[in-house]
Amino acid sequence: MASANMDVSQLSESQQLALQQYMSVTDQDVAAAIPLLQRSQWNVEIAIAKFFDGEGPDLIAEALAAQNAPPPRAARQENLQQSLFDGSIRSSRSRSPPDAAPRIVPQPDDQVIYRPPFLLSLIFTPFSFLYRLLSLPFGFLSYLFPFLPRMFRPSPTVGTTRRTNTIGRKPLKPRDCAARLKREFEEEYGPNNLPLYDGGYAQALDLAKKDLKFLVIILTSPEHDDTSSFIQDTLLSAEVSEFFNDPKNDIILWMGDVRDSEAYQVSTALRCTKFPFTALITHTPEQGSTSMSVVARITGPVPPTTYLTKLRAGIATHAEKLATVRATRSAQQFERSLRDEQNSAYERSLAQDRERARLRREAEAAAAAEEKRIADELAAALALKNKREQWKRWRVQAIPPEPSLDSKNVVRIALKMPEAARITRRFSGDASVEELYAFVECYDLLQSETVGESTKPEEYEHKYDFRLVSTLPRVVYSIEDGGTIGEKVGKSGNLIVEPISDDEDEEDEED
Structure with a gap:
């Protein structure tokens, strides 16, 4: 060329x-x-x-x-x-660092508390105290006599009308202001595909800081002559709309009307002197880890080509820095996620180890408790057996000898033992039924020639594990019924030694 x-x-x-x-x-x-x-x-x-x-x-x-x-x-x-x-x-302009983007959170008018200067409030403190002191009795009198306040109230002049505040717009919350602006924008200029942010300026700024995106601020004033031409010729042009909707540009678009409180505060903070006004705000890592700065300003009506050129120039200037910060954040997030996963895996492994250790301790404790229970049962059974043998040796000493054939009131009883042995013996008719049971219990010791002397065991109550019954008809002779052998059996009888099982003992205890 x-x-x-x-x-x-x-x-x-x-x-x-x-x-x-x-x-x-x-x-x-x-x-x-x-x-x-x-x-x-x-x-x-x-x-x-x-x-x-x-x-x-x-x-x-x-x-x-x-x-x-x-x-x-x-x-x-x-x-x-x-x-x-x-x-x-x-x-x-000078080579000074870019201006910091302020974070503005507007306060509703109904929540604003106007306070006088400290010096004036100090001077008028006595008057305020006196006014409050005098207003208490007057309020009490107004409560008792409601007609008094109407008497002292000045009557309206004929022909006067009540003045209303028609200046400005109704103050709304930031999100409601954004919805009202979008609705008015569509009513004035028709449907459009501009990706306007539906929140307040502070929320858009925080989102741009969090996601490392570019925030484009557009401030308009309907009273300005160039507003309509700028919106129709520049903002609503196809290339500008396509530029704002392109996800590769990472743009958050926020638009404000200076008649609203929030947009007016933003215009004041950004030192806007001419409308329409456009500001490009982005994160500047060289100014600080969380700083947001105004990197480009476009004032007045400009052609779409110039408008896009300036925005692209500002975006291209900081795109590489933002990409570096995004990569750093991604690496930090990956390291944080990896560390969290490692910590989570370690905690799960530690919890599993703790659970296994707990189960092992419980199993060991259960095994030890079972061993102790078995040992205690064996010890108790051995002690019970020893006391039973001691009781038998003591009781066999009190069993009287068999009466002679010429003795009076003698009962001849045939006993069938559990070992299929049959024993026939004479008993005194005046002896209790317990003597018959004791004889059967100590029969093995009576057959032994060497039986040592013994004393009655302490804390032991002997229980017979058998009962004496007769057949045809079946009659059970129990110790609890009392009586003597002569009264229960008669002159003679055939009795069977019937063992008592554990299940029958449990049933007897339940009965």
């Missing part, structure tokens, strides 16, 4: 680099770009500023800037756009 004066190949290396930088920002053709760069002494920053803001008449300042401008740096593919866009934004 050739310009009006020379070919691109005739330019020096530094001039070709300046031309490439200028065209990548402004997207201007070569025929118009080379003369503008020549008038700007091949200074890319001055040329970009002239393209966006118009050429100024101060040629001496341009020459001085061209003399003081440093030579262009070597091109770096990864930082080329960043260096260009930084120069285009800061060329028309």
Whole structure:
């Protein structure tokens, strides 16, 4: 391609680099770009500023800037756009850091408490105390006599009307204000596909800070003459709407009417002096870990191409920084999630180990308790057996010998023992039934020739594990019924020693 004066190949290396930088920002053709760069002494920053803001008449300042401008740096593919866009934004103003974006949370008018200055409140404190002191009895009298307040109230003048406050709009909450603005916008300019945020400015700012997105603030004033043309020609144009709806741009669009309290406070905080006003706000990590700054301002009505160029320049300037912060946050979030998963897995493993240890302790405790129970039962059974043997040795000493054949009141009883042995013995008719039971219980000791002396065991109550019954008819002779052998059995009898099982003992205890 050739310009009006020379070919691109005739330019020096530094001039070709300046031309490439200028065209990548402004997207201007070569025929118009080379003369503008020549008038700007091949200074890319001055040329970009002239393209966006118009050429100024101060040629001496341009020459001085061209003399003081440093030579262009070597091109770096990864930082080329960043260096260009930084120069285009800061060329028309000082190189100070971007303004911080304020966070505004409007307070409803009904919740605002107006307080006088401290000095005035101190001076009028005695009067206020006196007024409250006098108002108490007057209020009591007004309660007793309701006609008194009407007597002292001035009557309205004929022909006067009640004044109402018609200035301004009804104050609403931020979300309701956003819904009202969207409804009025559609009623005035028709349906549109602008992705307007349906919350307040503070919520939009917090969302942009959290998600690392660009926040575009548009402030309008219906009383301004350029508002209607800006909205119809620029804001509602196809390229601008497509730009705002493109998810790759990561834009949150918030729009406000300065007649609303929140939008008015935002315009004051952003130092808006001309409407319509557009501000591009984004996270600036160089200013702080949580800082939000205004990186671009667009005032007045501008064509859609210029409007988009300025927004794209501001976005491209900070896109790489935001991508770095997003990558850092993603890495931190991944590390945090991995650490949480590891901690969760460790806690689950620790809980499983604790559960296994608890079950093992419970099993060991149950086994120990079972062993102790068995040992106690064995010890109790052994002690019971020893006491039973001791009782038998003691009781056998009290069993009287068998009466002689010529004795009177003798009862002859035949006993069938459990071992299928049959015993026949004479008993005194005056002896109790318990003597018969004791004889059967101690029969094995009576057959032994060596029976030592013994005493009655302490804390022992002997229970016979058998009963004496007769057949045809079946009669049970129990110790609890009492009586003597002669009364129960008669002169003779055939009795069976019938063992008592454990189940029958339980049934007897239940009965």
